[in-house]
Amino acid sequence: MEIVFAGTPEFAAVILDGLIDNGYRPRLVLTQPDRVQGRGRKLNASAVKGVASKHGIAVFQPETLSMKKDSGRAAVAHVLESSVDTFIVAAYGLMIPEPLLKSPTYGAINVHASLLPRWRGAAPVEYSIMAGDRETGISIMQMDKGLDTGPVLATASTPIDPQETGATLTDRLAHIGSALLCNCLSRLHQLSARPQDESQATAAPKLNPSTAVIDWKKPAAEIHNQVRALAGRSTAWSTLLGGDQKVLIKIHAGEVLPEEPQREELQREEPQSMELKEVRSVSEARPGAIVRHDRQDLIVVQTSRGLYGIRLLQLALGKGTIQPASAARNGFAFLSDRSGAAFELIHG
Incomplete structure (x- = not known):
């Protein structure tokens, strides 16, 4: 042939x-x-x-x-x-x-x-x-x-x-x-x-730069699907605003989390710690805000529905290498759940 x-x-x-x-x-x-x-x-x-x-x-x-x-x-x-x-x-x-x-x-x-x-x-x-x-x-x-x-x-x-x-x-x-x-x-x-x-019939047109921008006003499940789809390619990204910092962050992997920590885990905490954790993890935080959570291996972000945990990320700072969330948090204070930092929202 x-x-x-x-x-x-x-x-x-x-x-x-x-x-x-x-x-x-x-x-x-x-x-x-x-x-x-x-x-x-x-x-x-x-x-x-x-x-x-x-x-x-x-x-x-x-x-x-x-x-x-x-x-x-x-x-x-x-x-x-x-x-x-x-x-x-x-x-x-x-x-x-x-x-x-x-x-x-x-x-x-x-x-x-x-x-x-x-x-x-x-x-x-x-x-x-x-x-x-x-x-x-x-x-x-x-x-x-x-x-x-x-x-x-x-x-x-x-x-x-x-x-x-x-x-x-x-x-x-x-x-x-x-x-x-x-x-x-x-x-x-x-x-x-x-x-x-x-x-x-449904359409799957060529990806453009806007496809990779994360909209934190979407549910966590949709953001998770976006990150998975683009991982290793154009890579989903968002801009973090914290104090005088404005940093582009590419997100390579993560997971969807429950809206709040499990009650039985909270009960094992000291009263002061439990109160702080509850306040910082509930959905009162705006979409895009980094919130407190019991998963220390993740950077946890509020979405319109549910929490999204960032596991692997890449910052447009320093060497710009892909690193675990725990390592990035230790190296950059503005990634802490105490910093008050939040990801930029898409308008329009």
Whole structure:
């Protein structure tokens, strides 16, 4: 089978590796051009380019495939120089023009990280976690000119663990997608695609900077889902206001806590300590305020409903390393539950 593969990030690299391991070696791999990244401003190749180069597969990195541009038309002509049975796409990052959708014998096939039609778009994994979905999966779909609107050839579902992050779920889905894709290719001529139910469609557009800003006026459960979804990627963040300090803090991990400490634990405290702890932990504190709690391994923040405990964070101060909440509290007094500090609220 003559295959052309298009993909860019680690998700796509796992799928490409699986294709090669199962005897489906593409004759050509398309991936995004090398990009300057990081503080060192070094030119970095995509994960897919790394896999293709390791296996000696030809790599093509066009800036565009748009048929409205000379460079795009030339790129498409290059891909179709020889016959193609199927054009496989996994998180490529460029729109696929009609000639690449229709010219291959079996058309173009997309490996999408959701159970379509739920979460069409560039960020299905993050949106599934932010929405609190309990299940997601992989869809192998026949591509058309719409955005993830084509008929579905096969799906595989998997539960979402309550503590799972966007990074870990993406990795799991990549391996599920690799296996499902190879299974589909082995019986491609037997498969029949089913149309998507448009009434069930939801959108998962590309993440933008505002997606990562925490709104403490939301319930703790929603904030927890936001932190999990973005951990290790754009990373959820908020600005802490304490005295004359104004510090951007990225939150990498945390958990939802009960609104108040358990009564039996409070009863074991001395009267003065118990009174102080109760006053500082009840929901009278405004959303975003750091409050007193019996969990000393966390920095506990009031939300509109429930408390959110920050476990791992990164301050835009000092070395800027990711550290446990207990270590950050010891190093920076304004993170203490006695400081009166509070996170900035989003208005509008």
